[in-house]
Amino acid sequence: MSKIKLYWRALRAYAFTITVIQIILGSVIAKFEIPDLKFNYFHFFLALLGGVIAHAGSNVIADYYDFKKNVDRKGTFGSSGVLVEKLLTPREIFIYAVFLFFLAFLIGLYFILILPNKIILIILIVIGGFLGIFYTATPIGLKYKALGDIAVFIAYGPVMTLGAYFVQSASFSWLPVLYSIPLAFLVDAVLHGNNLRDIENDKVVNIKTVPIILGEEKAKKVYYVLIFSAYISQILLIIFADMPYYTLLTLFSFPFAIKLLKMVKNKEKIDKKVFALIDMYTSQFHLIFGLLIIAGFFVSYIFR
Numbered sequence: 001m002s003k004i005k006l007y008w009r010a011l012r013a014y015a016f017t018i019t020v021i022q023i024i025l026g027s028v029i030a031k032f033e034i035p036d037l038k039f040n041y042f043h044f045f046l047a048l049l050g051g052v053i054a055h056a057g058s059n060v061i062a063d064y065y066d067f068k069k070n071v072d073r074k075g076t077f078g079s080s081g082v083l084v085e086k087l088l089t090p091r092e093i094f095i096y097a098v099f100l101f102f103l104a105f106l107i108g109l110y111f112i113l114i115l116p117n118k119i120i121l122i123i124l125i126v127i128g129g130f131l132g133i134f135y136t137a138t139p140i141g142l143k144y145k146a147l148g149d150i151a152v153f154i155a156y157g158p159v160m161t162l163g164a165y166f167v168q169s170a171s172f173s174w175l176p177v178l179y180s181i182p183l184a185f186l187v188d189a190v191l192h193g194n195n196l197r198d199i200e201n202d203k204v205v206n207i208k209t210v211p212i213i214l215g216e217e218k219a220k221k222v223y224y225v226l227i228f229s230a231y232i233s234q235i236l237l238i239i240f241a242d243m244p245y246y247t248l249l250t251l252f253s254f255p256f257a258i259k260l261l262k263m264v265k266n267k268e269k270i271d272k273k274v275f276a277l278i279d280m281y282t283s284q285f286h287l288i289f290g291l292l293i294i295a296g297f298f299v300s301y302i303f304r
Contacts (some may be wrong), residue, residue: 005046006087007096010080011056011064015283018156018187019055021290022180023048028297029176032244034169035304043111043167046266050107057100058132064093065136067206069144076201077276078194085238101133115170124163131155144207152191158182178241182234182250185292186286189226194279196223196264216267223264227257246303247296253288260285291302 027044031037063079065088066072072079082088108125112118131151134140142151161180165173195202195209196219202209211219234250237243260281267275 007010010060010082010088010093010096012059012080013056014075014280015059016052016055016192017191017287017290019051019160020048021287021294022181022183023164024294025052025180025183025290025297026161026166026176027168028178029161029173030165030168032072032301033173033175035301039170044164046107046110047167050104051164053100053107054104054132057097057104058135060093060100061097061133062136064090065096065138065141065209067093069141069207071144071198071202071205071207076198078198078279079281080166083233101129105129111167115167116174117166117170119165120172121166124159124166128155128159128163131159146208146213148191148195148203149188149210153184154190156182156187164169175241178237179218179243181237182230183286183290185226185229186282186289189223189230190282190286191277192219192223192226193264193282196220196267197275197278220264220267224261227261227285231257234293244296244300246299247293249296250289250297253285253292256285256288259283260269 023044027039027047031039058244059080063083065071065201066079067083072081072084074084076084083090083093108121111133112121115121131142132155134142135148135151135155142148157180158177160177162172162182165176185272195215196211199209199216199219210222214222229252231250232262234243234247238245238247243299260278263270263275263278263281
């Protein structure tokens with residue numbers, strides 16, 4: 001396999017849909033809230049590129065530290081596998097992660113230099129960068145202290161959505177923060193499904209995740225809560241925060257949600273190689289749910 005393919009594999013690009021959806025959502029909310037806003041497509045695509053690169057950097061640095069802590073080893077799932085299979089060296093992966101974060105920083109710096117009210121953007125970039133890097137990086141390692149759920153909820157929910165909103169409007173609003181919550185629950189569900197799958201493997205290396213602390217049965221219930229919370233929080237936002245009624249298009253995703261819930265409920269009865277994909281399946285659900293929310297905003301904008 002060529003080096004280019006290996007570096008691509010290290011990115012774990014299947015998860016980028018999470019970032020793409022959040023960036024689109026934040027951008028759409030800006031246009032919805034400010035109808036006369038002149039939508040800047042260059043800023044949109046640049047923010048999308050920056051978000052994806054930052055996500056890629058977080059994935060790559062996670063591979064590095066998970067390998068160093070022996071979380072990723074032969075027989076485990078979830079990583080890109082390039083270090084476990086000795087296809088790339090830890091040094092190569094670390095340099096790759098630094099390079100990706102540097103590219104994301106340059107894009108963020110561009111927005112800081114050209115946009116007004118830059119303090120808001122600086123705060124968002126600092127929070128996002130901190131959570132993306134120290135999700136696994138020492139000495140903090142949020143993932144290993146059962147704080148990963150909070151980190152991904154914030155980083156891939158309010159921070160990313162508000163950031164996309166800001167590069168269009170150059171202003172702060174609570175709406176993108178609030179409207180990101182349903183999808184933030186699903187981002188957390190992706191991580192929680194991953195940790196639920198890895199509960200036995202993670203115990204061996206003495207790290208803490210929510211499933212390890214709670215135990216498997218209670219951790220399953222947390223997964224159920226996260227999935228249902230996406231729908232419940234959306235309904236509450238429609239009632240109390242003027243989220244468009246058309247976003248209830250998300251109810252069409254409910255059959256897919258039921259399949260995921262059944263899969264988690266019957267974890268012990270499912271082939272391990274099948275359940276190993278629970279994070280990918282949950283990520284796909286996030287994509288479906290997110291596209292339906294975005295479609296709801298478009299319909300509401302047209303018929304407002």
